[in-house]
Amino acid sequence: MCDDWDDNPVVVASPVETPKWCSSQNDEVWGGDPATFINSSRTRTNRGGQGGFQNRDNRWGGGGGGSRGRGGGRQSDRGGERQNWRGEGGRSEKCQELRVPSRYVGKVIGRGGSKIGELQLESGARINVTKESDGDTTLVQLFGSEEAVAKAKQLIEELTTDTIKIGGDPPQPKLEDHGVQQQEEPKEIVDWQSFLKKCEDAEKAEWSKYPEIQKQFYEEHPNVTAMTDEEVEAFREQNNNIVVDRTFKTENSKPIPKPCPEFYYAFHQYPEILEEIKKVGFEKPSPIQAQAWPVLLSGEDLIGIAQTGTGKTLAFLLPALIHIDGQLGRREDRGGPAVLVMAPTRELALQIDKEVKKYQYRGITSICIYGGGSRRDQVKVVTQGVDIVIATPGRLNDLVAAGHLDVRPVTYVVLDEADRMLDMGFEPQIRKIMYAIRPTRQTVMTSATWPPGVRRLADSYMCDPVQVYVGTLDLAATHTVTQVIQLLEDNDDVKMQALMEFARNLSPDEKVIVFCGRKARADELASELVLNGISCQTMHGDRDQSDREQALLDIADGTVQILIATDLASRGLDIDDITHVVNYDFPRNIEEYVHRVGRTGRAGKYGESISYFTRGDWGQAKELISILEEAQQYVPEELHDMAERFEKMKDRREKEGGSRGRGGGRFRGGGGRRW
Structure with a gap:
């Protein structure tokens, strides 16, 4: 098998030297360049062929047999002296055979013979991929000096993942092929309860570094306290049928605060807020505002369900301003925003930001970040420090992942138009952000409808929330x-x-x-x-x-x-x-x-x-x-x-x-x- 030349070779790539075109009469020859076929001419070159694809035999060939050149291991025209493939007479040439898994043959050859050419250039050996195959493996011959053959063998073994057997016999089947079961290592038993407890302890230790969240900012006005249950029910019914309940009621649930029919009843402790409301020109709270304000100022989580145009934005905004000012420590030292509002579209986010800027309260600042806006400007503002971030989920995740925005200091989260965000496929982004915010936060969710997806989101991230819905949970258009x-x-x-x-x-x-x-x-x-x-x-x-x-x-x-x-x-x-x-x-x-x-x-x-x-x-x-x-x-x-x-x-x-x-x-x- 290991003669200087195989009578029926399959693959021999070009030798180490840079190949030149060769030709023989009436044949179409591919020599050297693995990307080009040329028609032969009747001219002869001074050098012998250096490997080519002969169309007549449809095979890869190892030497073109030139008249004077260093022709692929054949005898030269100058006499009977035997020459190796480098044309160096008198030196012994070693041959070694490998069995390569057949599925890797193409990998060894490469596109148009490019890989096998690289292997030969690096090793200095001639590599011949034969047609001899038992289905699983294919015979590969290596020719050259002992060092070159060893190097070629090493390169081929690195290129293939299966074990290659030296010699003509195919590799023996593995033990599992004969049904012999290998001894399995004993599996480690994981104590998941202990693991989860360690995770919870680590999480608590991380959040303990931050100041305790202040949530209670409500003192019920005497006129509200004096309202009887009948008066409360009558007010709710007359104001577009306000319905209030605990979404996930438990035995420890606290009583739900009574509604505030007047602005003064809700914000009598905050004259600056009342002054800002007066500037805007509102006469009395909308139904959802009247019930939401005492709930939010009491530190409760809230789900507000009402149709568009009913004042939901102001319902969560004014308590947010009071919440920011009431937290411990200086705002400049918090390291991030205190309030985060997520909205489904840039238009809604911009609208909320516009509403925030109407109310000037103790120097509180805000920014709206959204896709399509200047990312550089947004990064500049959030890194300088801001109190309220209004954002679309996509750009918000972008800035958080890049490290430009830290949401760990956030203590008040609003998911505005939650049903629309879920419809638009933002649930993964929402969950990723909520996971990064401390679990003791105060959470507000607004929605125009109450589908199962919104309920699932509320169950995951809210603590005994109060649900306030105006009108009906059935779909309805505004009556105005x-x-x-x-x-x-x-x-x-x-x-x-x-x-x-x-x-x-x-x-x-x-x-x-x-x-x-x-x-x-x-x-x-x-x-x-x-x-x-x-x-x-x-x-x-x-x-x-x-x-x-x-x-x-x-x-x-x-x-x-x-x-x-x-x-x-x-x-x-x-x-x-x-x-x-x-x-x-x-x-x-x-x-x-x-x-x-x-x-x-x-x-x-x-x-x-x-x-x-x-x-x-x-x-x-x-x-x-x-x-x-x-x-x-x-x-x-x-x-x-x-x-x-x-x-x-x-x-x-x-x-x-x-x-x-x-x-x-x-x-x-x-x-x-x-x-």
Whole structure:
């Protein structure tokens, strides 16, 4: 097997020296360069071939057999003197055979022979991969000096992970292949209870380094104390049916504080807060504020469930200001913010930040961090020190992971619009942040709905929370909005004509948000309005953050009367003087309808929503009727007919699907699935 040259080699890569092209008559030869094939010419080179792929034999070859050169271990034309592959006559050449696992042969050869060429260059040996294989292993021959062969063997062994057996016999099967069980090492028994206790002790030791959290800042006003249970219930019922309860009631649960019908009753100890409220011009607390303030000032965790535009932001903001000022030690020495507010979208985060800046209380500072804003500027502010951080979960995790923001000093956490954050897939980011904050924090969660995901989040991170919900846990639109349903043909021209007519009849003091289902549709509507001499702005995810902020400023200050938006603006957009909402495209689910409608009729004002409803929206008719009836709105008879027809169509399809049996499918002959 170990002659100087194998009669039927499989692989021999180029020798150590830099290869040159070789050619032989009427053959297509690949020599040296592993990436190129060339057609042979009739010229002959002065040097012999240095390994090539001969198309005629479809094989890797080890030497081209030139007339005078150092030809691959063949006899030269100068006589019978035997030469090795380096063309050095008279020196003995060693041959050694290896068995390489067949699955590694390609790895040894490399793409176009590149790897085997590297091995030869590094070792100085010639490597020949033969066709001899028993299925599991393949025979590889090594030629050269003893040192070169040993080096090549070492390199190949390092390249392959299986044990390589020297000689012609394949490797013996492992013991487990014969069913012989190897002796297992005894498994260590883990005392998980002890391990968990050590973790808890270590966590307590870590958090003990921080000052104790101060939570109690409430002293009940005598007039509130004097309210009887009947008066409390009457107040709650008259104020949009406030319902208060312990979400996860236990035997040790404390009594729930009574509501505060007046601002003074809640903040009589804090005249500066009362002065700031007076500057804003509010006359009395909203229902959720009246009940939430005494709960939060008492240090309780709170779940506030109410529709948009009901004052939830101020409900958690004013207690947060008092909470920050009441903590032990100087604010400059805390090493991080005391209050963290997480919001689902940058628009809502910016809106909360804007609300915070309305109330100047003892030099408390805030920053809004969100994706799309200047990261460098945000890092600069948080590293200098700030009291309140309002953030979207993505950018918040980014700054925390990078070490720019330390959330361990946080003592008051708000998850605003928690249901929307879960809908957007932020639960992992929320959990990661909450894990990094001390467990004795005070936690506030607001939501427009109470789905299982929000309940699960509350169960994980809140301590015996008080749940305050205004109205009903069932989905409902705000009662300060007149809801109008216009039944139109499912035709863009008809809808566009209706929108144009509405826009031309707007009064100078009216403002409108037009909601579309797609970003491209929003741009189309804006173009049509501008071409007809009606100025407007657009807001959707494809616009730069600066453009979106400018659009909000333009609609807020009256530069334009019409804002065309996608559902990006359906939550958290707080512009008090929006008079109308137009649902140009009816939303895909009824929850978004409720949130869109909530963009008007805010802060005690009244508004109007107009929805273009077509045949393509009939799947939403039944739920829409429930919303309209709950708010005591007019329901067109055609909408009832549409809902009935849709339900009949569903029943018919279900029956047809059941009667097809195993044939399944829409057409005869089976096929299974219905589309």
